[in-house]
Amino acid sequence: MRQVGRYRMRRVLGSGAFATVWLGEDPALEVHVAIKVLAENWANNADVRERFLAEARLLRRVDDPRLVRVFDVGESEDDEARPYFVMEYIPGGTLTERIGSLSTREALAYGVAAGEAVQVLHDAGIVHRDVKPSNLLIDDRSTPPRLVVSDLGSAKVLAEASGFTVTTGTPSYMAPEQIHQTDGFDGRADVYAVAAVTYHLLTGQPAFSDHSPAAVLDRRADTKPPPVAARLGRPAELDRLLARSLSWDPGKRPGTAAEFARELGRFLADDPHLHRPGREVPTVPVLVFCVVLAAALFAVTYQLLAR
Template identity: 60%
Template sequence: MRKLGRYVLEDRLGAGSFATVWKAYDPELDTDVAVKVLADNWAANADVRERFLAEARLLRRISSPRVVRVHDVGVQDDRPFFVMDYIRGGTLAERIGHCEPAEALRLAAEAGYAIQVLHGTGIVHRDIKPSNLLLDAGRTPPAVLVADLGSAKQLADASGLTVTTGTPAYMAPEQALQAGGFDGRADVYALGVVTFELLTGHKPFGPGGRAAHSAERAPASSAPALPKGLAVPEGVDALLRAALSVRPEDRPQSARAFADALLSRGGGEWAPPGPSRRARLAVWLAAVAVFLVSAALTWLTR
């Protein structure tokens, strides 16, 4: 049995270059928690250590049910760690390939509203991807929370790190090119990739994302279309193409605008489209014809 402070580590939930996240048990409060601990090889790096602790402070400062909350920090064997809510339900990564279109659109919209909370506090996440979007199965319907602010713009600036951060498949062109001056529309691009993946089961540009050397020359309309057989409301394909535009000014201008547009096109309450107007008219005329024939036969047999 391994412990960090009073917390009993149980299962490893995930690991990255800088830290590992564990499911743990807090015996004093008799509850499950998530514990993020800095990797051994980075514990002595002052910049990375400050970035790690700044993430904890930032998460603690943001008070929203759409962002994972930090409850405690500590140090053991010279390795800092912090303690967060344990969100039951896994991540959106586990929903890839298992979503009906309506559910995919609802989850993507939920993610958009969670990301907007960050943007409202002046934070650009910079690493939006399915594994950083948690699904809270304890709410009805399940809600999406945003987690892992280790790459957030404020944190990188505070630590003095200048390397490009993020995951290539979800990285906006201006972020990949280190052009500087990018804003929340970079997260909107990543959210577009996540939405495409939830709907189709694969990433629009593959695991490498848009190649940085070709992104500058790619036209704004170069995003792939959704599969023709996919039953989604009218306008969703155009919305995703806009979100995946090379130029930030061609995308929805906020995560909230993207989420609102998804829902206005039917996410959540949307059901597969019914018959067309012409088809409904044909059905109505057929019903009238049957009624008239039936009435005529009844009159003739009197």
């Protein structure tokens, strides 16, 4: 398949269990686009087709620059008639490629942006259910770079029954309630995921070594992530916020993604050079005193040597 509708398909950007995303070209408008095509093995499954198209409808309904935009939908012209939808192409890649290379301030800023973007979904009654670095795109064309949430294939519209009862999510970022509940959880599961992403961005390591859903359940409920604030030159309140947001109990987390973003945003104002332990920056009066003292010592020394 090298073309769907009027769109030319250039190369694969990514693939998953249900679909493949291609870099495409719209020859009519002469722009690059991203094209998501349902996987061949699901083409004849009516439920999966509906779930696939539901993602396009969700993205189109919640029109916000913090969510990837959908421009068109259609079906391939071969015998399989696979559904596809066309989205804006975000050229900056994902947060996955930036883990380990971000400054503390950049990591915090992306955590704030992720919380604010997820809140847009929650305001529309949608729980994403799979927030992770590879689903957070970065648009380098704007200043500062724009964070864009993608891949609502696991999203849940609270007011509608999806008919799917499988566990969705990625263990390193998955809230515990997503594992033992296939339904009935709320946006606080996404708050957990955004906090887990933020921790990973800040440290280069996941908060917990959960490589499978079973590992999440095996972890003690009172386990806290290793503290990071001191080595990042931030107040201890940052550790407390991350620990609370990654709590096993949803009731102990910030109530909304917007609340998490607001609390995290307070640490953006903290210059790490000013708060690094054992490294206090002298104030202006102290500096003036030091200069005057040095001048006085020089004058006394000069007079003694001149005698």
